[in-house]
Amino acid sequence: MIAKLTDEERALALADLPQWTPVSDPDGLSRRFTFADFNAAFGFMTRVAIMAEKADHHPEWSNVYNRVDIILTTHDAGGLSQRDIDLAKAIDALGA
């Protein structure tokens, strides 16, 4: 069972993730991505989906045309865990 991050751990992790916003329902992190068009947005989603499946850690997300809204939360922990931080960093590394 993976644990939720403590307040201290969250503060430290968020310092490295300036583009992500803490959310409370669900307890996690969110980020909006905007692309040139649907094709670019869906290509990004494909890359995230492959990483998520490899890590067995999946985003809550939605897509409208060129926009992708992502929330990272850990269902098994009932909130924000290190797995969300790791996935957020991996998503950021895509450079979208």
Ligand SMILES: C[C@H](O)[C@H](O)[C@H]1CNC2=NC(N)=NC(=O)C2=N1
């Ligand atoms: C059985 C499987 O490993 C679990 O259900 C995984 C799958 N992906 C997951 N994704 C997320 N975001 N949280 C989880 O707790 C989670 N658990």
